[in-house]
Amino acid sequence: MSLLDIDERLLDLIEKVEFGRSPINDIKVPGACDIGLVEGGLCNEDNVRTLNEFRENCSILVAVGACAINGGVPALRNEIDLKDCLETSYLTGVGIVDAQIPNDSELPLLLDKVHPIFDAVKIDYVLPGCPPPAEAFLELVTAVIEGREPNLGYQLRRFD
Amino acid sequence: MRVQRVGPYPIAKPPPAQRLIGSLLANKRLPRHALLQALGMLQYHCGWISPNHLSDLSRFAKLSIGEIKGIIEFYHFLSLQPPKPYCIYLSTNIIDRWQRAGLDLSLLEENENVDVKQTSCVGMCDQGGSLLINGLPLTGLTQERIEKINDLILRQEPLSQWPQDWFTVEESIHVKGPLLTNSIQPGDALNKARKLGEAGFLKILQASNLRGRGGAGFPTHLKWKACIDARGDQKYIVCNADEGEPGTFKDRLLLTSYLAKVVEGMCIAAWMTGASRGFIYLRYEYIYLLEKIQATLSACREQGVLDSATFDIEVMLGAGAYICGEESAMLESMEGKRGIPRIRPPFPVTHGLFDKPTIVNNVETFCNIAYLADDGLQAFIDNGNAGSRGSKIHSVAGDCERSGIYEYPFGSTVKEMLHGCGGEQAQAVQVGGPSGKLVLRADFDTPVDFDHVSSSGSFMVFGPGRDLKLVAQNFLHFFKDESCGFCTPCRVGTQVLAQHFDRVCEGLESQHEWELMNDIASLMGQASHCGLGHTAANPFIDWRDNNVTADSLSAKPEFIPVFDLAKATAYSRSLREENHDN
Known part of the structure; x- marks a missing residue:
C-alpha cells in the first residue's frame, strides 16, 4: 500500500503500467506479468500457493518489506509451538468469548514456521523497510521499465 | 543472602572464591565489576542463579534484575534454571566428538539426576573422550566408566567420593x-x-x-x-x-x-x-x-x-x-x-x-x-625466522599417534610437525583453530609462522577417512553458537552460513544458496564488528575453494525451496484432525 505514497506520480506511472492481480482491482488469478511485488511472510499453505503462482507468471519477483524478506513480526511465533499459539489466541487468552479454535476445512492450513518468501521461490529483488519508502518503489519500477539496474541510494535503505 | 548447596554441589573442594560470597553476605554491597565473578561463584557453588540470588544481587549491585539476567544469558555456564544434582557438559568440537565416537552416552542422557548439555571446546582434545561434570573435567572416558558414572549419579554420590584419578588431566609434552x-x-x-x-x-x-x-x-x-x-x-x-x-x-x-x-x-x-x-x-x-x-x-x-x-x-x-x-x-x-x-x-x-x-x-x-x-x-x-622469532607451542590433537604439546621453532613446516606427532597419513590439518586455515596434503611444506600460516596454537589433524565437509560444518556451527550477537553481519551471517551449509552436507543446496553464502561470507569479512565475524566464514571459504568449481556449481539446480509444503503443514493438519475428533 505504501506504493500509493508516490502520490501524484502515480498518474505518470499508470500511463506506463497496468495492474494485474492486486488489492486495488480484486483480480484473483495473476496472468503473465512483468513485475510481481510480494509483501508479507509465508504463514499458511495459501500464501505458498499464491507465491508460486506469482513466480510462474512474473518475469521479475520482488520481496517487499521486512516480513517478506525476514519473516518479520509474524515470525515471532516461530519460537512458540503452533498448538500453544492457537490455544492462547482462541481458547485461553484474555477476553475470549465462545472459545474455540477455528477449524473450518475451508481455512488454509498454517505452516509450522513462518518463512521469508525466498525460502520458497527465487527472488530477483528486495525492497527493504517497514514499509519501504515510496521512492524505492518508484525507482525499482522505473528502472525495470527503462531496462536498467535499479539504484536504491543509501537513504532508501537505512531505517534508524 | 542465603547460599544453599544443591545436590552434591560444590564439587570436590570448597570453591576458592567463597571469600567473595562471604563478603557479599557481610557487606550487602557489590561493585559492578565483581558481579560476573559473584555470578560465576554462585553458579559453581549452587549450580544455578536462583530468583533469590537474583533479587539479592540486584539490591547489592544496584542493578535491575533485567540487567543481571542480560549478563547471565550472555554466558553459557550461567543458568537460571534449577539444576539437577549433576550437570555434564559435552564438548561439540569435532575432535572431541570423534574421541567420544563409539561411546554410548544415552544412559546418562536418560538419567534423571543429570542435565547433559553441550558446550564449545573445553580444552581437553588430548585427553581422550572427556566431559565436564559439575565444572570439573573428567577424562579418558570408556563405556565401562560411563556405566560407573551413571551408577554414581543414580546414588547421588558426591564427586569427592568418586575415583579421583578420573579427574586427572595428564600433561603430555x-x-x-x-x-x-x-x-x-x-x-x-x-x-x-x-x-x-x-x-x-x-x-x-x-x-x-x-x-x-x-x-x-x-x-x-x-x-x-x-x-x-x-x-x-x-x-x-x-x-x-x-x-x-x-x-x-x-x-x-x-x-x-x-x-x-x-x-x-x-x-x-x-x-x-x-x-x-x-x-x-x-x-x-x-x-x-x-x-x-x-x-x-x-x-x-x-x-x-x-x-x-x-x-x-x-x-x-x-x-x-x-x-x-x-x-x-x-x-x-x-x-x-x-x-x-x-x-x-x-x-x-x-x-x-x-x-x-x-x-x-x-x-x-x-x-x-x-x-x-x-x-x-x-x-x-636463534629460533624461528626473520618474520617470526622464537618458538611456538602447539596443541596437537586428532588423527595422530601422539596428541599433546609440541614446541617448535617458528617456520617449522606442517610436514615436520605431522612427522613429530605420528600423523603422516593426514589428508589435511587445521592450523589455528576454526578461525585459522585448513592446510591440505599438497601444501604440507607450508611453514607455520606469521608470514605463511599463522597459528594461535591449535593444530588439528584430519586422517584420510575423515569427511572435511563435516569438519567445516562443525566449525560453522561453532561460530553460530559463539557469535556474541552484537553486530548483524556476524549474528545473522553465522546463522545463514551454518543453516545453508547443512544443506550442502545433505547435497540439497542450489546455485542460489551458493550465491547467498558467497555474498554473506564476503560481507562478514568486511563488515563485522570484530575478529570473530571477520574469520567466521573461513571454514566455508576453505571448503569452497578446495572443492567447488564453476562446473560443479552449474550442475546444481538453480533454486530449491528450503521447506516442503506437505511437511510444513503436517502439524497443523494433525491439530485440525484432533479438533474434529473432539
Whole structure:
C-alpha cells in the first residue's frame, strides 16, 4: 500500500503500467506479468500457493518489506509451538468469548514456521523497510521499465 | 543472602572464591565489576542463579534484575534454571566428538539426576573422550566408566567420593623447545630485565621482534611502548587465559606447570609500565586449575616475586564465552558486563580495563617475555625466522599417534610437525583453530609462522577417512553458537552460513544458496564488528575453494525451496484432525 505514497506520480506511472492481480482491482488469478511485488511472510499453505503462482507468471519477483524478506513480526511465533499459539489466541487468552479454535476445512492450513518468501521461490529483488519508502518503489519500477539496474541510494535503505 | 548447596554441589573442594560470597553476605554491597565473578561463584557453588540470588544481587549491585539476567544469558555456564544434582557438559568440537565416537552416552542422557548439555571446546582434545561434570573435567572416558558414572549419579554420590584419578588431566609434552626447557630461578627474569633498565629492555624486546602468541601476532614492543607512553594514574596488566579456540590446550599446560614464568612476564610488564595490579582472566572451563593457580600466586608472594605493595595479581573467571578471548570483550567481561567487543580505537593500551591504560597479552606471550629476559636476546632469536622469532607451542590433537604439546621453532613446516606427532597419513590439518586455515596434503611444506600460516596454537589433524565437509560444518556451527550477537553481519551471517551449509552436507543446496553464502561470507569479512565475524566464514571459504568449481556449481539446480509444503503443514493438519475428533 505504501506504493500509493508516490502520490501524484502515480498518474505518470499508470500511463506506463497496468495492474494485474492486486488489492486495488480484486483480480484473483495473476496472468503473465512483468513485475510481481510480494509483501508479507509465508504463514499458511495459501500464501505458498499464491507465491508460486506469482513466480510462474512474473518475469521479475520482488520481496517487499521486512516480513517478506525476514519473516518479520509474524515470525515471532516461530519460537512458540503452533498448538500453544492457537490455544492462547482462541481458547485461553484474555477476553475470549465462545472459545474455540477455528477449524473450518475451508481455512488454509498454517505452516509450522513462518518463512521469508525466498525460502520458497527465487527472488530477483528486495525492497527493504517497514514499509519501504515510496521512492524505492518508484525507482525499482522505473528502472525495470527503462531496462536498467535499479539504484536504491543509501537513504532508501537505512531505517534508524 | 542465603547460599544453599544443591545436590552434591560444590564439587570436590570448597570453591576458592567463597571469600567473595562471604563478603557479599557481610557487606550487602557489590561493585559492578565483581558481579560476573559473584555470578560465576554462585553458579559453581549452587549450580544455578536462583530468583533469590537474583533479587539479592540486584539490591547489592544496584542493578535491575533485567540487567543481571542480560549478563547471565550472555554466558553459557550461567543458568537460571534449577539444576539437577549433576550437570555434564559435552564438548561439540569435532575432535572431541570423534574421541567420544563409539561411546554410548544415552544412559546418562536418560538419567534423571543429570542435565547433559553441550558446550564449545573445553580444552581437553588430548585427553581422550572427556566431559565436564559439575565444572570439573573428567577424562579418558570408556563405556565401562560411563556405566560407573551413571551408577554414581543414580546414588547421588558426591564427586569427592568418586575415583579421583578420573579427574586427572595428564600433561603430555612431546617436544620441548627453549621455552619449556628453560627454568627460571624465582625473580631472576625480573632482576635481569631490571639491570637493563626500562629503555634497555624495551630495546631488547624490539630487537627480538616478539609477537603476540594469542593469534593476532601484534608486535609486543609496540603494544608495551604505547602503554608505557599512555597517561594514567593507574595501569593494568592482564593475562589472557581465555583459551577458547577449539583444539587449543597449550595455555592449560602453561597455567598448570609454567605459571611462575607467566607471573614473571607479567611482573616485567608491570615494572615497565608502572602498573600496580594484574589479572589473569581464566576461562570457566579451567576452574579446576583455580586452586593451583592461587597456590602458585601465594608462592610467588612468599618468594617476593609478587609484592602487594608494588604489584599483585588476581584471578578473574570467565563464564563461558568464546568471544571473551578477544581482548576488548574480555575487558568488558572483567568489568562485569556482557562480553561484547569494544569499538577500537581507542585501544586497550590507552583505554583498557576501567578505561585505564592496560596491557593484554596471551599466557604464552608472558612466558616468552620471561624467557627472553632470562636467557637473553641471542638465545631467543636463534629460533624461528626473520618474520617470526622464537618458538611456538602447539596443541596437537586428532588423527595422530601422539596428541599433546609440541614446541617448535617458528617456520617449522606442517610436514615436520605431522612427522613429530605420528600423523603422516593426514589428508589435511587445521592450523589455528576454526578461525585459522585448513592446510591440505599438497601444501604440507607450508611453514607455520606469521608470514605463511599463522597459528594461535591449535593444530588439528584430519586422517584420510575423515569427511572435511563435516569438519567445516562443525566449525560453522561453532561460530553460530559463539557469535556474541552484537553486530548483524556476524549474528545473522553465522546463522545463514551454518543453516545453508547443512544443506550442502545433505547435497540439497542450489546455485542460489551458493550465491547467498558467497555474498554473506564476503560481507562478514568486511563488515563485522570484530575478529570473530571477520574469520567466521573461513571454514566455508576453505571448503569452497578446495572443492567447488564453476562446473560443479552449474550442475546444481538453480533454486530449491528450503521447506516442503506437505511437511510444513503436517502439524497443523494433525491439530485440525484432533479438533474434529473432539
